[in-house]
Amino acid sequence: MSARRSTVAFLVLVTAGFPGTAWATPGPAPSVTEVDSDTSAGADGDKLTAGASGVIVFNRSKNGSGKSAGTVTSSTSWTPPACYYAPKHTAKELDAQMRQVWGTSSPSHEWALKTQNYFVNGQPYKDFNKDKEGEGYWWDSYVTEGREADPASQECDELPFWVDEGDAPPPDRPQAITAETLAQLAYAEIRVPSTEVDLAPEGATKVNLPTWAWLDTAEFKPVSVTASVPMLGLSATTTAEPVSLKIAPGTDDAVTYPASGQCEIRDGRIGAPYAKGRADETPPCGVKYLRSSGEGSYQLQATVTWKISWTSTTGAGGDLPDGEFGAGQDVVVQEIQAVNR
Template sequence: MPGLNLRRPLGMGTAASVTVVVLAAGPAWAGYGDGGATNGGTHTSGDAGEDGTVSATAGGIVYDHSKNGSGNNAGAPAPVGNWSPPACWYAPKYTPKQFKKYKEKIWEVDSTSPQWDFEERRRYVNGGPYKNFNLAKSGKGYWWDSYSASNYPPGWDKCSKPPFWVDKGDPPPADTPEAVTPEILAQLAYAEIRLPDTRLELNPEGGTKVNLPTWAWLDNAAFRPVSVTASVPALNIQATTTAEPVSLRIEPGTDDAQTYPASGECRIEDGRIGQPYTKGHAKTDPPCGVKYLRSSGDGTYPLKATITWKIHWTGTGTGGGGLPDGHFGTTQDITVGEIQAINR
């Protein structure tokens, strides 16, 4: 069969972009190939070798982070509701030659029971149902196996089906709902997204006064859509998950405060959240901001700013769809002083 490129340097990825490559449903199964290129800023899932490279099996997922969020305080979105990315999934993992080497190494060390070895050989070597690791079908398909999320979340061991063969152009068996699809890749890319720090620009900065409206806004350059692409090169499929900022929620850190607008929810207008203060607007309420009604005394108030990000995906052979919105926020300490009266 055509050779698979199985070795990629470690450290190719950057934490700055999220592109997800996923399998396509329906007719897209016929498009499986023997590999595929990805954009720059990628990393491959796999096992690290002693020479500092990753040995990727046939179905290793490649993530392109070149358009992801960045910065020392960037972080993952907190999904709205009770949702989490897949804990496990099935995807191509071995060519026939790789699978033979993998299994025979296990049998050689005598770490399993004779009965287990007998059943394994019967299944994969002696025709029950596969013969000689399907070496005769090299280049015509892959051995599929389970993968699990690296942090082993609940359900990571749910994909317990033994390795199975899938011919190129054929869908995986109907009894494997966890088989990788564009949607599953998009969800895995969601977990790779990193969002920029939500620290507000304020006027006055460095502290404010009681009953003085404080204008708040976000740096436009920092709050642009971010995305990650995940792909399975062996299947020539991919999916991209994109997060776009839609609103900012301000929580003053005390009940003795008033937000602008009253809901505390600052929407995006004209491509920006909030508006910088400009001279001549001292008597104008800010479109996004806060007014403290009581001094913070010797302490500070924890002003929390949380961005809501709308998250959606597209993938090979499909228009994609929506994923749960994500929240990401930052808290900054605000000193509020009394306005000093001046006796003349």
């Protein structure tokens, strides 16, 4: 815990009800209430002010949907940021909040003196920059929703800092929000369809009989989420596009088609549906079980890999780590019964 945080432990109860005082309390900053939008970011988002509880508008209108849709997870150890700095207060808003907090503490208290010097007495700001009201915002920390318990969420523990409208945030604040940050936050909002595959034979398959596997490609189209900060005129769109299906049979007593178990998407198709008369063919995507599942079943795991990329209103863009989403399904494998006469 930093010295600044430890000096204000007594303010926990006082400031708990005040929005935007993450830096004034020990422990993780409060999470941002981010605005959900199924329309363009310009509608209600344009009405946001720095004092609003949320600064980011998500447009999920082109996202995956349905009961079986799920969140992609990075195929590496990478994760979107747990915290970031973004506009949160106008000069007058921060002035009102801080004076209310100071009113509950001793005038000689170390934290009160430090913050009064910082915001009022020119070290480095004077009178909360109220002479610049309407010309910029105080930037403060936000915690990404769902990451409140992540130790990384406490990395954004600096006092609020002023940024003039149209200027870039100071370089010594690496967590300050950028187009790429928005793209990374949009990554966490991506939802993709279920990966339960169609199998033939249906219901139960037989030992040493190739089982065809395929996915309904109509559901597997690119999806995207756009994250915006309307007050900055900044937005980024993160797009996920399916590239392959990985089959894991659920037992070592099996072989996959292809041998890697990685079924590439070709001509917009993942695998191929079984058709009558193709029993002697090798499926382009599938599995052959070498042993019966006995009284139970094998848990076949099907995982789709999604290529993730982003674009932005700044012209910046690129790739983010591939995402994965998988699901398991039971496969019953029976012995082929022969009748002797």
